Amino acid sequence: MKLALILNVIDPKIGGVMIMGDRGTGKSTTIRALADLLPEMQVVANDPFNSDPTDPELMSEEVRTRVKNGEVLPVSSKKIPMVDLPLGATEDRVCGTIDIEKALTEGVKAFEPGLLAKANRGILYVDEVNLLDDHLVDVLLDSAASGWNTVEREGISISHPARFILVGSGNPEEGELRPQLLDRFGMHAQIGTVKDPRLRVQIVSQRSTFDENPASFRKDYEAGQMALTSRIVDARKLLKQGEVNYDFRVKISQICSDLNVDGIRGDIVTNRAAKALAAFEGRTEVTPEDIYRVIPLCLRHRLRKDPLAEIDDGDRVRETFKQVFGME
Incomplete structure (x- = not known):
């Protein structure tokens, strides 16, 4: 599981990871811990889609137009985003919405970006992905296949890049994934419950230490985390x-x-x-x-x-x- 997650951060084009396993095996914990290891990336400042300042394929239409007009783009750095997609999210929340009233009265495309915009060039994490509504699965399949998200309302159409590493987790007892969605995940890891009593004791004691003093626990592992992050950064360059x-x-x-x-x-x-x-x-x-x-x-x-x-x-x-x- 850890190897699959790290390899996807090194090369996002691998296509994401699906992690299935028993309840309480630390799937969500491990995936959310990945956020600490994510390196920084260059983005166009104040752009809601995390547009790449140099690669036209990873720019929104607005940024691309600014480049064509010869504008010098302001650049900033930010950590690769990790966005949670909740099971109960509406399609508008995931894809974004168009403010029809503003569009009609002021004649501008007033777009309110959704989770797919936020996750562009980052990680989109869906916990209990096997319980996700079918219409949201269709949206994810469409975006994952094309790398773009298109929102159409009342004759107004807006597209933006939506290239994300799709990470899902779930418990097979609660239901299987649709074959089309399963095939969209580049890698698949199966997690079982640890059987070795000594390892279980180690996990319990580490959990207790963390609960008592999270700041101290984090400090103990900070050097290791930083070393792993720098390995990932070096690997991305070497790739x-x-x-x-x-x-x-x-x-x-x-x-x-x-x-x-x-x-x-x-x-x-x-x-x-x-x-x-x-x-x-x-x-x-x-x-x-x-x-x-x-x-x-x-x-x-x-x-x-x-x-x-x-x-x-x-x-x-x-x-x-x-x-x-x-x-x-």
Whole structure:
């Protein structure tokens, strides 16, 4: 789970993480803790969509127009945002709304940005994603596929970039995810309850220490957190130099083919995740061990053909990997 989250921060194009597991296993806690590790990014100052000052693909229409007019954009830094999408959120709250009255009386496009605008270039976290209303699932699927959010009301249409890392968590006992949404998550991690009594005691004692003095507890782990953040920042820079050699790429695609994985998304995500892992460990060359570590996370949720079947725990993926790569 932690590896999948870190790799997505290094390369957001991996496509997010779906984390399923038992109640009380720390899924939400771990995901929310990720906010502390997020590095800073450059944004256009006072822009509600976190527009990138240099990449036109990540600019809102308004910012793009300002660039075309030769305006020098004011730039500021902010932490990569992490936005919670509550289960009871309305479509207007998620997508944003157009102030029709202002548009008609003053002739301007008065747009009130929603959660998708806030999450642009950041992380959108949906707890209990398997209980999300179908119409909101459709909105998320549409935005995740196109990278843009379009709001249309009374003949007025406004679009803005909505590129976010989609992170979801849920308990499989409470209901399964729609296959279309499950396929949208780049990686899938399954979390079980810890069985080792010593580890359980350690978790309980750490929780007690935190409850008694949260500030002191945070201070104890501050150096480790900062070291991890700097590793992530370095990995993001190194990622562009990363390379998966042709032979390994063919083998990754052969594994996907042997496992009868639908579409090409599994191949793409595995290649990206392996490069991100190599970068995280300070390397540009991807090794078979990198692929072995990430491939179960990338493919296990793509194997299920029968909607009633359980998601594979990764063993089938590992076995196929060993056959294709000739490893024991």
